[in-house]
Amino acid sequence: MESAIGVLVSQFKAYAGKDGSSDTLSRDEFQKLVKSELSNFVKNASDPAATDQLMSSLDMNNDGELCFLEFWQLIGHLANKHGGFSQ
Numbered sequence: 001m002e003s004a005i006g007v008l009v010s011q012f013k014a015y016a017g018k019d020g021s022s023d024t025l026s027r028d029e030f031q032k033l034v035k036s037e038l039s040n041f042v043k044n045a046s047d048p049a050a051t052d053q054l055m056s057s058l059d060m061n062n063d064g065e066l067c068f069l070e071f072w073q074l075i076g077h078l079a080n081k082h083g084g085f086s087q
Helices: 002-019 027-037 048-058 068-083
Strands: none
Touching (some): 002 068, 027 048, 048 068
């Protein structure tokens, strides 16, 4: 599990650092991450409107960016769904 967490953190930072801060994902960075890394888990991952809507649902402070904890909500949801756990 430790290696899986390490991969998630390093991938987040790699995408987040593309246009500035490595602490947050911009809308463009989030779209690229979802399309490249989560296309088998996120429905309509290549549709910018769908990823915009997804990002908006995760952006709890409405600052137009996702911090790691906001992003982590998506990972938790996808893992829960993939594992077949009840809501």
